[in-house]
Amino acid sequence: xxxxxxxxxxxxxxxxxxxxxxxxxxxxxxxxxxxxxxxxxxxxxxxxxxxxxxxxxxxx
Numbered sequence: 001x002x003x004x005x006x007x008x009x010x011x012x013x014x015x016x017x018x019x020x021x022x023x024x025x026x027x028x029x030x031x032x033x034x035x036x037x038x039x040x041x042x043x044x045x046x047x048x049x050x051x052x053x054x055x056x057x058x059x060x
Contacts, residue, residue, distance in 0.1 A: 005013075011021035 007018055007021045007025055010025065011018045014021065
């Protein structure tokens with residue numbers, strides 16, 4: 001499977017209900033988040049733009 005698939009697309013590919021897919025993807029996303037290193041920013045921080053699209057950050 002590819003990245004950026006919706007729960008509906010995943011459930012169709014796996015042949016399971018969307019509710020089951022939601023539970024599975026939520027657990028996976030929580031696990032990925034918990035294991036990701038937490039960056040601590042100190043001092044003054046500046047950025048131009050930040051877009052949040054379906055849980056993915058896009059900096060420009």
